[in-house]
Amino acid sequence: MTQIVRVQNFTISADGYGAGEGQSLDRPFGHADPSRLMSWAGATAHWPGRTEPGGTYGLDDYLTRDFANNIGAEIMGRNKFGPQRGPWENYDWQGWWGDEPPFHTPVFVLTHHPRPSFTLSDTTFHFVDASPKEALAQALDAADGKDVRIGGGVATVRAFLAADLIDTMHVAVAPVTLGRGERLWESPAEYTDRFHLEQVPSPSGIVHHLFWRK
Amino acid sequence: MTQIVRVQNFTISADGYGAGEGQSLDRPFGHADPSRLMSWAGATAHWPGRTEPGGTYGLDDYLTRDFANNIGAEIMGRNKFGPQRGPWENYDWQGWWGDEPPFHTPVFVLTHHPRPSFTLSDTTFHFVDASPKEALAQALDAADGKDVRIGGGVATVRAFLAADLIDTMHVAVAPVTLGRGERLWESPAEYTDRFHLEQVPSPSGIVHHLFWRK
Numbered sequence: 001m002t003q004i005v006r007v008q009n010f011t012i013s014a015d016g017y018g019a020g021e022g023q024s025l026d027r028p029f030g031h032a033d034p035s036r037l038m039s040w041a042g043a044t045a046h047w048p049g050r051t052e053p054g055g056t057y058g059l060d061d062y063l064t065r066d067f068a069n070n071i072g073a074e075i076m077g078r079n080k081f082g083p084q085r086g087p088w089e090n091y092d093w094q095g096w097w098g099d100e101p102p103f104h105t106p107v108f109v110l111t112h113h114p115r116p117s118f119t120l121s122d123t124t125f126h127f128v129d130a131s132p133k134e135a136l137a138q139a140l141d142a143a144d145g146k147d148v149r150i151g152g153g154v155a156t157v158r159a160f161l162a163a164d165l166i167d168t169m170h171v172a173v174a175p176v177t178l179g180r181g182e183r184l185w186e187s188p189a190e191y192t193d194r195f196h197l198e199q200v201p202s203p204s205g206i207v208h209h210l211f212w213r214k
Numbered sequence: 215m216t217q218i219v220r221v222q223n224f225t226i227s228a229d230g231y232g233a234g235e236g237q238s239l240d241r242p243f244g245h246a247d248p249s250r251l252m253s254w255a256g257a258t259a260h261w262p263g264r265t266e267p268g269g270t271y272g273l274d275d276y277l278t279r280d281f282a283n284n285i286g287a288e289i290m291g292r293n294k295f296g297p298q299r300g301p302w303e304n305y306d307w308q309g310w311w312g313d314e315p316p317f318h319t320p321v322f323v324l325t326h327h328p329r330p331s332f333t334l335s336d337t338t339f340h341f342v343d344a345s346p347k348e349a350l351a352q353a354l355d356a357a358d359g360k361d362v363r364i365g366g367g368v369a370t371v372r373a374f375l376a377a378d379l380i381d382t383m384h385v386a387v388a389p390v391t392l393g394r395g396e397r398l399w400e401s402p403a404e405y406t407d408r409f410h411l412e413q414v415p416s417p418s419g420i421v422h423h424l425f426w427r428k
Contacts, residue, residue, distance in 0.1 A: 002267070045426075053216070057382045057426035058412035062276045069283055168271045198272035203412055212271035 003140055004167040007150045007157055008067055011037045011206075012171060012185075013178040018154040020181040025083045028096055036176045040204040048102035059202045063170060072143025074103050075135055077156035078111040081125070087113050094120060103151075106142040108135050110156060132163045154182035161191070169195070169211040217354055221364045221371055221383040222281055225251045225420075226399075227392040232368040234395040239297045242310055250390045254418040262316035273416045277384060286357025288317050289349055291370035292325040295339070301327050308334060317365075320356040322349050324370060346377045368396035375405070383409070383425040 012018045013032070020032030028034070041047050045055035046065035055061070078084075082093050095101060101123040114127040126142075128135050139148045150160050160166050169191075171184065188197060188209050195211035202208060226232045227246070234246030242248070255261050259269030260279035269275070292298075296307050309315060315337040328341040340356075342349050353362045364374050374380050383405075385398065402411060402423050409425035416422060 056410070058410065058424045059414050059422075062280060062424075065283065066276060066279065069279065196270070196272065198417055200273050200414065200416075202414075208273075210272045210276075 003072075003143065003145065004147050005136065005150060005160070005165055006071070006147050007152075007160075007166060007169040007171070009041060009063060010152055010157060010169070010171050010184075011041070011174055012154075013037065013174055013176050015177045015179065016183045016185045016187075017178040017181040018152065018157075018184050019079075020178055023079060023083050028083065030181055032178050032181060037174050040172060040174065040202065040206040043204065059200070059208070060204050060206065063172070063208060067149075068104065070146050071105060071149045072146025073106045073108065073139040074149045074151045075108045075110065075132075075139050075156070075160075076151040077153050078109055078113075080151060080153050080156070081109045081111075088115050091115055091118075094118065095125065106139070107151075108139050108142075110135055132160050132165055136160075136165055154184050157184060164194070167213050169209075171209040171211070173207045173209060175205040217286075217357065217359065218361050218381040219350065219364060219374070219379055220285070220361050221366075221374075221380060221385070223255060223277060223384060223386060224366055224371060224398075225255070225386040225388055226368075227251065227388055227390050229391045229393065230397045230399045230401075231392040231395040232366065232371075232398050233293075234392055237293055237297050242297065244395055246392050246395060251388050254386060254388065254416065254420040257418065273414070273422070274418050274420065277386070277422060280384075281363075282318065284360050285319060285363045286360025287319050287353040288321045288363045288365045289346075289353050289370065289374075290321060290323055290365040291367050292323055292327075294365060294367050294370070295323045295325075302329050305329055305332075308332065309339065320353070321365075322353050322356075324349055346374050346379055350374075350379055368398050371398060378408070381427050383423075385423040385425070387421045387423060389419040 020030030022030040040060050041064050043056055044061040044064045045057050046061050048067055081095050100121045103123040106124050106126060109125055109127045111127050112129050114129050117124060117126045150157055150166060191211060194214060196214055198210045200208040234244030236244040254274050255278050257270055258275040258278045259271050260275050262281055295309050314335045317337040321337055321339050323339055323341050325341050326343050328343050331338060331340045364371055364380060405425060408428060410428055412424045414422040
C-alpha cells in the first residue's frame with residue numbers, strides 16, 4: 001500500500017488543548033495533569049508504556065494497539081523531546097522515555113538547534129532543522145515503505161496540518177478542561193473541509209475523533 | 215506478550231445469525247446475502263479483500279486493519295473451507311479464496327475427514343480431526359508466539375466458546391435480519407458472565423461487540 005502520514009492517540013482536552021502552560025523538566029505537560037488526559041490509554045492492554053499484564057481490550061485498545069502498526073518513522077517537535085530551549089548546553093539529555101523509548105523506529109526531532117543522532121535500544125533520534133515537507137521527505141525515506149507518524153506536540157501537528165501533509169488523524173478528546181495552553185482547535189469542524197470525520201464516544205469517557213483525507 | 219485466542223470481524227445479523235440456511239458452492243452463506251452482512255468491512259481501506267485504492271479510515275477500518283495484526287495461525291470449521299460434506303471425493307477443491315488466500319499464515323481446518331496439507335501463496339492449510347483444545351495446541355505451536363484467530367463459522371466459534379478457549383472476540387452486528395440459519399446467540403448477554411462487553415455503534419450501521427475475558 002501507499003505510505004501515508006498519520007497522527008495517532010493524540011489526546012487533547014475537551015476545550016482543545018494538548019498541553020498546558022509552562023512546560024518544565026518536572027511537568028512535561030505544563031500545568032496540565034497528564035494522567036487526566038492519558039488515563040484512557042494507560043488502562044488498555046496494548047498501551048506502549050504498559051509494564052504489567054492485564055488491561056482492557058475494548059474500543060480504546062483498538063486505538064492503542066494501532067500505535068505501531070505499519071509505522072516506520074516518527075516526527076516530533078523539540079518540546080516532545082525535552083524541556084530545553086535554545087542551543088543545547090550539552091548532550092546529556094536523551095528524551096523523556098528512559099533507555100527503552102516506545103518508538104522502535106527512527107524519530108526525527110524538529111529543532112533549530114541540531115545535535116548528533118543517537119540510538120537508545122531500537123529507537124534512533126535524528127535532529128533536523130527543516131520545514132515539515134523536508135522533514136517528511138527524510139522520514140518517508142527512513143520508514144522503508146511503512147507509514148510516518150506525526151507524534152506531536154500541538155505546534156508540530158498544526159504545522160503539518162497547515163502544510164496539508166497529514167492523511168489520517170486520530171485525536172482523543174478527554175472529558176477534562178484545561179483553560180489555557182497549546183490549543184489544537186476550537187472545534188474539530190475547523191478541519192472538516194479537508195477531512196472526513198467520525199466522532200466515536202468510548203465507554204471510558206473519551207470521544208475518539210477519526211479524520212481521513214477527502 | 216502472552217499468546218491469546220481471538221475472534222475478529224465475525225459478522226452476524228441483528229437476530230444473531232452468522233450464515234443462512236442451505237450452504238452450497240454458489241451460496242457460501244446459504245440463503246443469506248453476504249454483501250448485506252459484509253459491506254461495512256468491504257468499504258474500509260484495510261479490508262483484506264480490497265483490490266483497489268481508496269476506502270474509509272474511520273472506526274470500521276480500525277477493526278479490519280487489526281485482522282492480521284499479530285496473528286500467527288487461524289482455525290476454521292470445514293464449512294468455512296468449502297461446501298462439501300462427508301469424505302472428500304477428490305482434492306481438487308482448495309477453498310473459497312483463489313490462489314491468494316487472505317490468511318498468510320498456517321490455517322487449521324477442523325474436519326472428520328482429514329486430507330493432505332497444501333500451500334497457496336503464503337497460506338498453508340492443514341486438516342485436523344481434533345477437539346477444539348487439541349487443534350488449538352497445534353495452532354498455538356504453529357503461530358510461533360503470535361496469537362491464534364478463530365475464523366468461524368458459527369459452529370466453530372460456539373465450540374471454542376463452549377470449551378472456554380477464547381480470550382477476545384469481536385462480533386460485528388449488521389442491521390439486517392436473517393430469520394434462520396446458523397445462530398451465534400439470541401442475545402450477547404449470554405456471554406457477559408465470562409466476558410467484559412463493549413457495544414460500539416458505527417456510522418456504517420454496524421454495532422461492534424467487543425468481548426474480552428473477565
